[in-house]
Amino acid sequence: MVKLSPEPVALIKKRRNEALSKLIESIPYISFLGVGFDRRGDEITAILPFNENLIGNPSLPALHGGSIAAFLEISAIIELSWMQIWRQIEDPDPSTGSPKDLGDISLPKTIDFSVDYLRSGLPRDAYARATVNRAGRRYSSVHVEAWQDNRNKLFAQGTGHFLMPVKN
Amino acid sequence: MKKNMIEKKKKAVRDFFAILPHSQSLGMGIDFIRDGEVGMSMPYDSRLIGDPQTKVIHGGAVFALLDTCCGAAAMSHPDQVGPTATIDLRVDYMRPAAPNQRIKAIATCYNLTKNVAFVRAVALDDNEKKPVAMAAGAFVTGN
Numbered sequence: 001m002v003k004l005s006p007e008p009v010a011l012i013k014k015r016r017n018e019a020l021s022k023l024i025e026s027i028p029y030i031s032f033l034g035v036g037f038d039r040r041g042d043e044i045t046a047i048l049p050f051n052e053n054l055i056g057n058p059s060l061p062a063l064h065g066g067s068i069a070a071f072l073e074i075s076a077i078i079e080l081s082w083m084q085i086w087r088q089i090e091d092p093d094p095s096t097g098s099p100k101d102l103g104d105i106s107l108p109k110t111i112d113f114s115v116d117y118l119r120s121g122l123p124r125d126a127y128a129r130a131t132v133n134r135a136g137r138r139y140s141s142v143h144v145e146a147w148q149d150n151r152n153k154l155f156a157q158g159t160g161h162f163l164m165p166v167k168n
Numbered sequence: 169m170k171k172n173m174i175e176k177k178k179k180a181v182r183d184f185f186a187i188l189p190h191s192q193s194l195g196m197g198i199d200f201i202r203d204g205e206v207g208m209s210m211p212y213d214s215r216l217i218g219d220p221q222t223k224v225i226h227g228g229a230v231f232a233l234l235d236t237c238c239g240a241a242a243m244s245h246p247d248q249v250g251p252t253a254t255i256d257l258r259v260d261y262m263r264p265a266a267p268n269q270r271i272k273a274i275a276t277c278y279n280l281t282k283n284v285a286f287v288r289a290v291a292l293d294d295n296e297k298k299p300v301a302m303a304a305g306a307f308v309t310g311n
Contacts, residue, residue, distance in 0.1 A: 028217040029226035053193040057251065064190030065239070065254040066232020073228045077218075107219050110227040114258035 019089050019102055020044070023081055026105060027074075033067065035074055042086050046075040048126040055123065063121025068146065072128055072158035073113050076142040079130035080108045080162055106165030111139065113160035121155055122148055139163055174203070174246070181206070181244045184251065191236050194229060204245040204277040208237040212268050224264040225271065227301075231259050233273050234289050234303040241275035242285035242307040248277075250310075252285060257305035265300045269293040275303075285309045 020039055024030055033054070036047045048054070048071045056064030089102060126148050134141040144158045178201045185191065185198060185208075194216070199207035210233045218226025235257055242252040265271050275289035284306050291301040 026220050027226070028215050028220070029228060032215045033228075053189050055189040056191075058187065058189060064188060064232065065235040065257070066194075066228070067190050069231040069235060069257070069259075070226065070228025073231065074226070104221070106221065109219075109264075110261045112258060112260045113227060113231065114256065115231075115254075116256045117254045120253065 015089055016086075019085050020082065022102065023078065023085060023105055027107075029070070030074055030078075033070060033074070035071060037078065042082070043129075044079065044082055046071065046078065046128040046130075048128070050124050050126075060120065061123050063123070063126070065115070065117060068117065068121050068126075068156050069113070069115045069158070071126065072115060072144045072146055072156060073110060073160065075128040075130045075144050075146075076113075076158065076160050077108055077110070077162065079144075080132060080135075080140055080142060080164075081105065083132060083135065108140065108162035108164050111161040111163055113158060115156060115158045117156055119153075119155045124148055126155070127151075137164065177246075178244065181240055184243065185236065185240050188236065190232065194232055196233060196236060198240070199272065201240070201244050204241055204280070205275065206237055206240040206244055207272065207274045208233060208240065209270050209272040211270050219264075222264060223267040225267075227259070227261055230261070230265065230271060230291055230301050231257070231303075233271060234259055234275070234291055234301065235305075237273040237275040238277075238287040238289050238303060238305050239307060241277040241287050241289070242280070242309065245277045245280045245285060247280050248285065248309055252307040252309055255284070255306040255308055257303055259301050259303045261301050262299055265291070266293045266295070271300065280309060283308065283310055 038045045054067040128146040130144040146156045216225045216229045273291045277287045279286040289303040
C-alpha cells in the first residue's frame with residue numbers, strides 16, 4: 001500500500017471553514033441575531049456580540065430572555081449539525097479516497113428546549129458551547145452553557161432534544 | 169376604585185412590554201391583557217427563518233414570544249407588584265409553524281406565591297386546533 005503524504009494544513013482549514021460557513025449562512029435567524037462562531041479543530045464556540053436589539057428590560061439594562069434562549073438553541077443546533085458535517089467531510093469516501101461532497105444540509109428539529117436563567121444577561125458579548133450528550137439515530141440530547149466575562153460563571157444554560165434528519 | 173387599579177395595572181404592563189427592544193425587533197404586539205392572562209402575537213418574517221428548506225421560523229423566535237408573553241402574564245396577575253424575571257422556561261415544539269402565518273401566544277399565570285409565579289403558555293398559528301408549541305416556566309415575583 002502506498003503511504004499518502006499528509007494533506008496540506010491550508011487545504012484542511014479551508015475545507016472545514018467553508019463547511020461551517022455554509023451551515024451558518026443557510027440559517028437567516030443566525031444573522032438576524034448576529035451570532036458568530038469560533039472554530040478550533042472540531043470545537044466550536046458561539047458568540048453573541050452585544051447589540052441594542054437584544055435588550056429586554058432597557059431600565060436595567062439586561063439581555064432579553066428570548067434572545068438568550070435563541071442563542072442557546074442556535075448553539076445546540078449548530079453543534080449537532082457540525083458533528084454530522086465533520087464526519088462527512090473528514091472521513092474520506094472509501095471508494096474515491098477523498099472527502100465526501102457536502103450536499104444540501106438537513107437540520108435537526110427541536111423537540112423541546114429548556115432554559116435556566118442563572119443571572120441577568122449584561123449588555124456585553126456572550127459565549128456558548130454545546131455538548132451532545134446523546135447522539136442517537138432518531139433523536140439527540142444536547143446541553144448548552146453560556147457565559148459572558150467568566151467561563152466558570154454561567155449566566156444561562158439550556159437542555160434540549162432534537163429530532164435528527166433522515167439520512168438519504 | 170378597585171376597577172381603576174386594575175386598569176392602571178394593565179396599562180403599566182402594556183407600557184412595559186411595548187418598549188422592550190428585542191420584542192420590538194421581532195415585531196411582537198399585545199393582543200389582550202386580562203388578570204394573569206395575556207395574548208401576544210408576532211408576524212411571519214423571512215429574517216426569522218430557522219430552516220431554509222421548509223421556511224419555518226426558528227424555534228428561538230417562538231421561544232422569545234412565549235417568554236415575553238409568560239412574563240407579561242405573571243406581571244398582570246392581580247397579586248403581583250412590579251416586574252418579573254424568568255427563572256426557567258421550557259418549550260415543547262409540537263409542530264412547525266406554518267410559513268407566512270402570524271404566530272399567536274396566550275399565557276396564563278395559574279399560580280402565584282410570595283416568590284414565584286408559575287406560568288404556562290400556548291403558541292398557535294391559523295390552525296388553532298393544533299398548537300405549534302407549549303411552554304411552562306417559573307418567574308421571580310415580589311418587589
